[in-house]
Amino acid sequence: MKIAVEITYLPLSAQGVTTSDGASGAVVEFAGVVRGEEDGRAIEALNYEAYEDMARSQMGKILHDLEKNFPCDSVRVVHRVGRVPVGEAAIVVRIEAKHRSEAFGLLSAFMDRLKMDVPIWKSVS
Amino acid sequence: MKIAVEITYLPLSAQGVTTSDGASGAVVEFAGVVRGEEDGRAIEALNYEAYEDMARSQMGKILHDLEKNFPCDSVRVVHRVGRVPVGEAAIVVRIEAKHRSEAFGLLSAFMDRLKMDVPIWKSVS
Numbered sequence: 001m002k003i004a005v006e007i008t009y010l011p012l013s014a015q016g017v018t019t020s021d022g023a024s025g026a027v028v029e030f031a032g033v034v035r036g037e038e039d040g041r042a043i044e045a046l047n048y049e050a051y052e053d054m055a056r057s058q059m060g061k062i063l064h065d066l067e068k069n070f071p072c073d074s075v076r077v078v079h080r081v082g083r084v085p086v087g088e089a090a091i092v093v094r095i096e097a098k099h100r101s102e103a104f105g106l107l108s109a110f111m112d113r114l115k116m117d118v119p120i121w122k123s124v125s
Numbered sequence: 126m127k128i129a130v131e132i133t134y135l136p137l138s139a140q141g142v143t144t145s146d147g148a149s150g151a152v153v154e155f156a157g158v159v160r161g162e163e164d165g166r167a168i169e170a171l172n173y174e175a176y177e178d179m180a181r182s183q184m185g186k187i188l189h190d191l192e193k194n195f196p197c198d199s200v201r202v203v204h205r206v207g208r209v210p211v212g213e214a215a216i217v218v219r220i221e222a223k224h225r226s227e228a229f230g231l232l233s234a235f236m237d238r239l240k241m242d243v244p245i246w247k248s249v250s
Contacts, residue, residue, distance in 0.1 A: 014141045017154045022161035022212040029142045029154050032225065036147035087147040100157065104233050111225055 001067045002074035005059045007052050009082045012089045024073045024096035026103040031089035032111075038124055045125035048081045048090055055079070055118050062113045063106075070106035072097035077110070083125050090122070126192045127199035130184045132177050134207045137214045149198045149221035151228040156214035157236075163249055170250035173206040173215055180204070180243050187238045188231075195231035197222035202235070208250050215247070 017027040034046045059077055073096045084090045093110065097103035114120075142152040159171045184202055198221045209215045218235065222228035239245075 012143050014143050014154075016139045016141065017156035018137050018139050018158075018214040018217060019212050020156075020158040022159070025158055025160040027156045027158055027214075029139075030225070030228075031142035031145075031152045033143075033145040033150055033152055034147070035150040035223070087144050089143040089152075092143060098160070100155070100233075100236060103155075104229060108225075108229050 001063075001072050003060055003063045004076040005056050005063070006078045007050060007056055008078060008080055010080070012078055012080050012092045014092055015094055020096055024098060026097045026100035028095050028100075028103045028107060030093045030107055030111075032091045033089050034084050034086050036086045043086065043124050045083050045085045046090065046122045047083050047125040048079075048120060048122050050079070050081050050121075051119040052081070055120050058118045059114065062110060062117060066106055066109050066113070070102045070109065072102050072106050075106060079120060081120070126188075126197050128185055128188045129201040130181050130188070131203045132175060132181055133203060133205055135205070137203055137205050137217045139217055140219055145221055149223060151222045151225035153220050153228045153232060155218045155232055155236075157216040158214050159209050159211050161211045168211065168249050170208050170210045171215065171247045172208050172250040173204075173245060173247050175204070175206050175246075176244040177206070180245050183243045184239065187235060187242060191231055191234050191238070195227045195234065197227050197231050200231060204245060206245070
Protein backbone atom coordinates (compact mmCIF):
# COMPACT_ATOMS: atom_id res chain seq x y z
CA MET A 1 0.00 0.00 0.00
CA LYS A 2 1.43 3.38 -1.01
CA ILE A 3 1.17 5.77 1.96
CA ALA A 4 1.60 9.55 1.75
CA VAL A 5 1.08 11.91 4.69
CA GLU A 6 1.39 15.69 4.65
CA ILE A 7 0.77 18.65 6.92
CA THR A 8 0.28 22.04 5.32
CA TYR A 9 -0.68 25.63 6.11
CA LEU A 10 -2.30 26.03 2.68
CA PRO A 11 -5.91 25.43 1.61
CA LEU A 12 -6.48 21.81 0.62
CA SER A 13 -7.33 20.56 -2.84
CA ALA A 14 -8.77 17.24 -3.97
CA GLN A 15 -7.71 15.17 -6.92
CA GLY A 16 -11.16 13.97 -8.00
CA VAL A 17 -12.45 10.43 -7.86
CA THR A 18 -13.59 9.64 -11.38
CA THR A 19 -10.54 7.81 -12.72
CA SER A 20 -8.00 5.28 -11.49
CA ASP A 21 -5.13 3.35 -13.04
CA GLY A 22 -7.49 0.46 -13.80
CA ALA A 23 -6.12 -1.67 -10.95
CA SER A 24 -8.25 0.11 -8.35
CA GLY A 25 -12.01 -0.35 -8.53
CA ALA A 26 -12.83 1.97 -5.65
CA VAL A 27 -11.72 5.56 -5.23
CA VAL A 28 -12.87 7.57 -2.25
CA GLU A 29 -12.11 11.10 -1.12
CA PHE A 30 -13.18 12.43 2.23
CA ALA A 31 -12.94 15.92 3.63
CA GLY A 32 -13.47 16.98 7.20
CA VAL A 33 -14.77 20.52 6.86
CA VAL A 34 -15.03 23.24 9.52
CA ARG A 35 -18.67 23.76 10.48
CA GLY A 36 -20.15 27.15 11.29
CA GLU A 37 -21.10 26.03 14.76
CA GLU A 38 -18.94 24.66 17.59
CA ASP A 39 -20.56 23.51 20.84
CA GLY A 40 -23.75 25.36 19.90
CA ARG A 41 -22.28 28.76 19.12
CA ALA A 42 -21.50 30.35 15.77
CA ILE A 43 -17.83 30.50 14.78
CA GLU A 44 -15.86 31.90 11.85
CA ALA A 45 -12.91 29.56 11.86
CA LEU A 46 -11.02 26.92 13.80
CA ASN A 47 -7.35 27.04 14.56
CA TYR A 48 -5.41 23.78 14.25
CA GLU A 49 -2.07 23.21 15.97
CA ALA A 50 0.13 20.16 15.67
CA TYR A 51 3.37 18.66 16.83
CA GLU A 52 4.12 18.34 13.15
CA ASP A 53 6.87 15.71 13.04
CA MET A 54 5.12 13.52 15.57
CA ALA A 55 1.72 13.95 13.90
CA ARG A 56 3.13 12.97 10.51
CA SER A 57 4.91 9.89 11.81
CA GLN A 58 1.93 8.88 13.92
CA MET A 59 -0.44 9.10 10.93
CA GLY A 60 1.97 6.98 8.92
CA LYS A 61 2.16 4.40 11.70
CA ILE A 62 -1.62 4.18 12.02
CA LEU A 63 -2.04 3.66 8.27
CA HIS A 64 0.68 1.02 8.24
CA ASP A 65 -1.10 -0.72 11.12
CA LEU A 66 -4.52 -0.61 9.44
CA GLU A 67 -3.15 -2.03 6.20
CA LYS A 68 -3.26 -5.51 7.76
CA ASN A 69 -7.03 -5.39 8.08
CA PHE A 70 -7.78 -3.08 5.16
CA PRO A 71 -5.24 -3.64 2.40
CA CYS A 72 -5.68 -0.84 -0.14
CA ASP A 73 -3.63 0.23 -3.14
CA SER A 74 -2.85 3.76 -1.94
CA VAL A 75 -3.80 6.30 0.67
CA ARG A 76 -2.95 9.99 0.88
CA VAL A 77 -3.71 12.14 3.90
CA VAL A 78 -3.24 15.90 3.97
CA HIS A 79 -3.99 17.76 7.20
CA ARG A 80 -4.18 21.53 7.22
CA VAL A 81 -2.96 23.47 10.26
CA GLY A 82 -3.27 27.13 11.19
CA ARG A 83 -6.52 29.05 10.72
CA VAL A 84 -9.17 27.14 8.74
CA PRO A 85 -12.29 29.21 7.90
CA VAL A 86 -15.80 27.75 8.07
CA GLY A 87 -16.65 25.74 4.96
CA GLU A 88 -13.01 24.82 4.22
CA ALA A 89 -11.41 21.42 4.76
CA ALA A 90 -9.09 20.71 7.68
CA ILE A 91 -8.26 17.25 6.32
CA VAL A 92 -8.55 15.39 3.04
CA VAL A 93 -8.09 11.63 2.75
CA ARG A 94 -7.93 9.88 -0.61
CA ILE A 95 -7.92 6.11 -0.91
CA GLU A 96 -7.71 3.79 -3.89
CA ALA A 97 -8.45 0.11 -3.43
CA LYS A 98 -9.36 -2.92 -5.51
CA HIS A 99 -12.72 -3.17 -3.77
CA ARG A 100 -14.82 -0.67 -1.86
CA SER A 101 -15.05 -2.58 1.43
CA GLU A 102 -11.34 -2.15 2.20
CA ALA A 103 -11.45 1.51 1.18
CA PHE A 104 -14.45 2.29 3.42
CA GLY A 105 -12.97 0.27 6.29
CA LEU A 106 -9.60 2.01 6.12
CA LEU A 107 -11.17 5.48 5.90
CA SER A 108 -13.45 4.99 8.86
CA ALA A 109 -10.83 3.32 11.07
CA PHE A 110 -8.21 5.92 10.21
CA MET A 111 -10.45 8.85 11.14
CA ASP A 112 -11.26 7.22 14.50
CA ARG A 113 -7.60 6.60 15.27
CA LEU A 114 -6.63 10.12 14.12
CA LYS A 115 -8.90 11.73 16.70
CA MET A 116 -7.49 9.55 19.48
CA ASP A 117 -3.81 9.16 18.73
CA VAL A 118 -2.47 12.06 16.68
CA PRO A 119 -1.18 15.28 18.32
CA ILE A 120 -3.31 17.79 16.42
CA TRP A 121 -5.61 20.10 18.39
CA LYS A 122 -8.29 22.54 17.38
CA SER A 123 -9.53 25.69 19.12
CA VAL A 124 -11.99 28.39 18.12
CA SER A 125 -10.06 31.03 16.21
CA MET B 126 -31.95 15.15 3.14
CA LYS B 127 -31.62 16.43 -0.42
CA ILE B 128 -31.59 13.47 -2.81
CA ALA B 129 -30.51 13.63 -6.46
CA VAL B 130 -30.27 10.60 -8.73
CA GLU B 131 -29.17 10.56 -12.35
CA ILE B 132 -28.37 8.08 -15.10
CA THR B 133 -26.15 9.24 -17.93
CA TYR B 134 -24.31 7.97 -21.02
CA LEU B 135 -21.56 10.57 -20.52
CA PRO B 136 -18.28 10.30 -18.59
CA LEU B 137 -18.73 11.19 -14.92
CA SER B 138 -17.25 14.17 -13.18
CA ALA B 139 -16.79 14.88 -9.48
CA GLN B 140 -17.41 18.10 -7.66
CA GLY B 141 -14.47 17.92 -5.23
CA VAL B 142 -14.67 17.51 -1.49
CA THR B 143 -12.74 20.42 -0.04
CA THR B 144 -15.55 22.85 0.70
CA SER B 145 -19.09 22.76 2.06
CA ASP B 146 -21.72 25.31 2.98
CA GLY B 147 -20.45 25.31 6.57
CA ALA B 148 -23.40 23.25 7.83
CA SER B 149 -21.84 19.97 6.69
CA GLY B 150 -18.70 18.81 8.45
CA ALA B 151 -18.17 15.72 6.33
CA VAL B 152 -18.00 15.55 2.55
CA VAL B 153 -17.32 12.26 0.82
CA GLU B 154 -17.12 11.31 -2.83
CA PHE B 155 -16.88 7.74 -3.99
CA ALA B 156 -16.32 6.36 -7.45
CA GLY B 157 -16.76 2.78 -8.55
CA VAL B 158 -14.23 2.46 -11.36
CA VAL B 159 -13.96 -0.25 -14.04
CA ARG B 160 -10.96 -2.46 -13.32
CA GLY B 161 -8.75 -3.90 -16.02
CA GLU B 162 -9.56 -7.43 -14.95
CA GLU B 163 -12.89 -9.22 -14.67
CA ASP B 164 -13.03 -12.78 -13.32
CA GLY B 165 -9.31 -13.15 -13.85
CA ARG B 166 -9.10 -12.04 -17.47
CA ALA B 167 -8.01 -8.71 -18.93
CA ILE B 168 -10.78 -6.49 -20.28
CA GLU B 169 -10.97 -3.12 -22.02
CA ALA B 170 -14.36 -1.96 -20.87
CA LEU B 171 -17.61 -2.96 -19.25
CA ASN B 172 -21.01 -2.36 -20.71
CA TYR B 173 -23.76 -1.22 -18.33
CA GLU B 174 -27.43 -1.60 -19.12
CA ALA B 175 -30.34 -0.38 -17.04
CA TYR B 176 -34.09 -0.25 -16.87
CA GLU B 177 -33.55 3.49 -16.51
CA ASP B 178 -36.85 4.68 -15.03
CA MET B 179 -37.01 1.82 -12.59
CA ALA B 180 -33.33 2.13 -11.66
CA ARG B 181 -33.71 5.84 -10.94
CA SER B 182 -36.82 5.41 -8.82
CA GLN B 183 -35.34 2.41 -7.00
CA MET B 184 -32.16 4.35 -6.12
CA GLY B 185 -34.30 7.20 -4.81
CA LYS B 186 -36.37 4.81 -2.72
CA ILE B 187 -33.29 3.14 -1.21
CA LEU B 188 -31.79 6.52 -0.25
CA HIS B 189 -35.07 7.66 1.24
CA ASP B 190 -35.18 4.42 3.26
CA LEU B 191 -31.60 4.75 4.48
CA GLU B 192 -32.15 8.31 5.61
CA LYS B 193 -33.85 7.00 8.76
CA ASN B 194 -30.64 5.34 9.94
CA PHE B 195 -28.16 7.69 8.31
CA PRO B 196 -29.59 11.22 8.17
CA CYS B 197 -27.30 13.28 5.95
CA ASP B 198 -27.63 16.76 4.49
CA SER B 199 -27.47 15.76 0.82
CA VAL B 200 -26.66 12.86 -1.42
CA ARG B 201 -26.13 12.78 -5.18
CA VAL B 202 -25.77 9.59 -7.19
CA VAL B 203 -24.86 9.52 -10.87
CA HIS B 204 -24.67 6.15 -12.61
CA ARG B 205 -23.15 5.88 -16.06
CA VAL B 206 -24.56 3.40 -18.57
CA GLY B 207 -23.31 2.23 -21.95
CA ARG B 208 -19.66 1.41 -22.55
CA VAL B 209 -17.36 2.41 -19.67
CA PRO B 210 -13.63 1.98 -20.42
CA VAL B 211 -11.17 0.62 -17.85
CA GLY B 212 -10.07 3.32 -15.40
CA GLU B 213 -13.28 5.36 -15.77
CA ALA B 214 -16.07 5.59 -13.20
CA ALA B 215 -19.36 3.73 -13.61
CA ILE B 216 -20.85 5.45 -10.56
CA VAL B 217 -20.11 8.50 -8.44
CA VAL B 218 -21.76 9.11 -5.07
CA ARG B 219 -21.34 12.40 -3.21
CA ILE B 220 -22.59 12.85 0.33
CA GLU B 221 -22.57 15.83 2.68
CA ALA B 222 -23.41 15.32 6.33
CA LYS B 223 -22.97 17.05 9.64
CA HIS B 224 -20.76 14.24 10.91
CA ARG B 225 -18.72 11.60 9.15
CA SER B 226 -20.37 8.54 10.73
CA GLU B 227 -23.70 9.13 8.96
CA ALA B 228 -21.93 9.86 5.68
CA PHE B 229 -19.85 6.66 5.80
CA GLY B 230 -22.87 4.62 6.92
CA LEU B 231 -25.08 5.90 4.12
CA LEU B 232 -22.41 5.38 1.46
CA SER B 233 -21.65 1.81 2.47
CA ALA B 234 -25.29 0.77 2.92
CA PHE B 235 -26.34 2.39 -0.36
CA MET B 236 -23.67 0.59 -2.37
CA ASP B 237 -24.73 -2.76 -0.86
CA ARG B 238 -28.39 -2.14 -1.65
CA LEU B 239 -27.57 -0.89 -5.16
CA LYS B 240 -25.92 -4.18 -6.09
CA MET B 241 -28.89 -6.17 -4.78
CA ASP B 242 -31.95 -4.14 -5.67
CA VAL B 243 -31.35 -1.88 -8.67
CA PRO B 244 -31.90 -3.10 -12.25
CA ILE B 245 -28.48 -2.21 -13.68
CA TRP B 246 -26.34 -4.97 -15.19
CA LYS B 247 -22.81 -5.12 -16.44
CA SER B 248 -21.22 -7.31 -19.08
CA VAL B 249 -17.78 -7.41 -20.66
CA SER B 250 -17.82 -5.06 -23.62
